[in-house]
Amino acid sequence: MGITLKHELIARSGPYREMDLSGLDRDTLLALLRQMLRLRRTEEALLREYHPADEMRCPIHFCVGQEAVPAALSLLVRGDDYMLSHHRSHGYYFAKGAPLRELFAEIYGKATGANGGKAGSQDISHHASRFYSGAILAGAVSIAVGVALGLQIRKSTSLAISGFGEGASDEGAFWEAMNYAGLCRLPILFACENNRYATFSDQLKRQASDNMCERVTTFGVRATRIFGNDAAQVYRILDQEVRRIREGQGPALVEAYTYRWNSHVGPEDDGVNNYRSAEEMAFWKENCPIRLLREKLVEAGQLSESDLARLEADAAQEIADCFRFAKESPFPDAPDWGSVNLASGAPVADKLLGTQSGGEFDQFQADARLAPY
Amino acid sequence: MTSRQISYAQAINEAQGQAMDLSPDVLLMGQLVDTRAGIFGTTSGLVDRFGPDRVRDFPVAENLMTAAAMGAALTGLRPVIVHQRLDFMIYSLDAIVNWLSLWRFKSNGHSGLPVTIRAIVGKGWGQGPQHSKSLHAWFAHLPGLRVAVPATAYDAKGLLLESIFSEDPAIFVEGRSLFSMTSEVPEQPYRIRFGQAAVRRRGKDLTLVAIGNQVPLALRVATELAASSVDAEVIDLRTLSPWDKTTVSESVAKTGRLIVADPGWRSFGAAAEIMATVAETQGDKLRARPMRICLPDSHTPMSSALEQVYYPSERGMVDAINAWMKS
DSSP: OOOOOOHHHHTTSOSOOOOOOTTOOHHHHHHHHHHHHHHHHHHHHHHHHHTTTOOOOSOOOOOTTOOHHHHHHHHHOOTTSEEEEOSSOHHHHHHTTOOHHHHHHHHTTOTTSTTTTSSOGGGOEEGGGTEEEOSSTHHHHHHHHHHHHHHHHTTOOOOEEEEEEGGGGGSHHHHHHHHHHHHHTOSEEEEEEEOSEETTEEHHHHSSOSOHHHHHHHTTOEEEEEETTOHHHHHHHHHHHHHHHHTTOOOEEEEEEOOOOSOSSSSSOOGGGOOSOHHHHHHHHHTOHHHHHHHHHHHTTOOOHHHHHHHHHHHHHHHHHHHHHHHHSOOOOOOOTTTSSSOSOOHHHHHHOBOOOOOOBOTTSOOOOOTTO | OOSOEEEHHHHHHHHHHHHHHHOTTEEEEETTTTSSSHHHHTSTTHHHHHHHHHEEEOOSOHHHHHHHHHHHHHTTOEEEEEESSHHHHGGGHIIIIIIITTHHHHTTTSOOOOOEEEEEEOOSTTOGGGSOOOOHHHHHHSTTOEEEOOOSHHHHHHHHHHHHHSSSOEEEEEEGGGTTOEEEOOSSOBOOOTTOOEEEEOOSSEEEEEOTTHHHHHHHHHHHHHHTTOOEEEEEOOEEESOOHHHHHHHHHHHOOEEEEEEEESTTSHHHHHHHHHHHHHGGGOSSOOEEEEEOSSOOOOSHHHHHHHSOOHHHHHHHHHHHHHO
16 A cells, blocks of 8 residues: 555555665665765754754754755756755755855854855855755745756756745745746756645645646646655656756656654744644654665665764764864954945956947937827 | 937847847847837847847746846846836846845855846826836845936946846836937947946036936926026936935035936935935035925826826926025
8 A cells, every 4th residue: 555645644654665775776875875864963963052052043944854855866966957945955055065064154154154154044055066045935946947947048958956845836936937947848857845834834724735746737847746755766756857857858846745853943842833743743753764764775784783883973073073163163254235235346347348438318309109008 | 410319219229139249148038029019129120130049038927037037147147137017027026125136145245146127117198007117216225236227328228238247136227208219329339337427417506316217307407497597417317226426426515406306206215315315425515405306105197187297397397496496
């Protein structure tokens, strides 16, 4: 009996037993596990440090429980691909291979942060890694469509990857984006992590049906719905779609059903809002993406205790180094507010444009007639 | 006169075509930009020269169009998008306010988006409340955007080229009532830098700062004032963000009198900002209370009879200024 991909049914379906490792080599599977574990341990460490030290003074939308999609993407994206994500950004920042030290320093508001402390967790970007994020949901999806348009016009083989949650599909801009992606057959992957709740609001309080895949298909976007905690399946489907898009087969959406373990934002428990059940949380923790893959790999004899210990040690060392870097880094100096919002020069205009005298103007001419329109 | 005269609309068309000749990165998007009518002539013929990939008709999806321009700019392109009426651009406020204006800031200067947004403001022939709003002050309020309000064909060409080939977003507000007005326009591509006002008429008695389609009106008013021995200096601001505080300040230092003619609503607008800045920096040099000539704090009526009383008229401005000079 397969799992039925509806949030209200998933939570009642017991242990997930459908993971299938066939066709995936050990290096790929270990890399998937490693990336999920790095991300999980990073988020756990940030959660522990957040209070009472209060040195991370910005909203953080933690992604514990949602590691599979970013981990799979991290193995599939190229350096010259572009990725735009929502405010739950850390997984995608990881996925694009942006430097972890600069993520920590950014959250600490330090000069050495990815954005010098101007953006923080929910707005972080790393231009050299072609990674961008932002907190106003469907806006980033729309910009990613523009990236795909630019890539198509430039005849590039790079992709645009848009990471978002099902909440973004409440916004009209999302559907403008789907329409154009389908119309122009743009090279874009839409990676939706459906974690059921927009903050505390159930998808079915906001939408008549959780049928995003059916809806985007009518816009000309190929769509696949998957259980998002099965990292092997997530990898397999994303790999297939990334290949298809690179081959010119047009846009695709993958809707991965997953779950966030923590509050919408910050380390505090938001259970007081009473928006989700203990039963549901128990299902998702039991079917944790890392646990599912780890147990399957052990069962298949592909992961030893020492392999796992090494992955854990590497992650711990990296995280300790990032904390040290962030804490020891200086805060930024006060900027010149008049110069931080605009470029300091215009080299292209300098190269292409000269000045010309002229401009004699006769004010006694008639204004334009607007008619007929 | 050996110089070439072309219209404001032709100047925009020429600037766009020359930009696309100068760089393969320049892209034009908008509803119906690829038609013969071509946005009142400003894009006519461009699709024949540059093809539908670079001159793209766009769905009626203004927010996506803006976001798409931003994304395309991230890949190295220099998109120009156009709204037949500024009012449609309002659908794209999320893209402009939440993303475009702060992109460079929040990237800490690592990433910039050279996107030019052309927005046309109707005036007259019953354009009414949804085809005539000039919201230049809204955009000038936002950090990270540059705002041009060209009043002549010469400026339209130079400022559009400058917008396209600079490194930051520009909001380019065009008065539809200016489209057939001609001025001397060099054939070569050229730039006009933001933040450089033009003194259109020298004078010693008062400083009349004008914006956009108020510039030709202000110049006609100045000619009439001269008949009653009032010598007005007329400054065409040309760009609102940044705006040329130096030129205005030097003029006010000379005349001691300031009037601002702004094609926007009276309250919380560009005129208020200019007057406040002058009051802060050289209020003690003013010999008279400053005056603003704006649209009433009301939406635009359709009826031609009401349009005539809604928009500031030449006669009304002359009378108001003469009375003010005597007060």
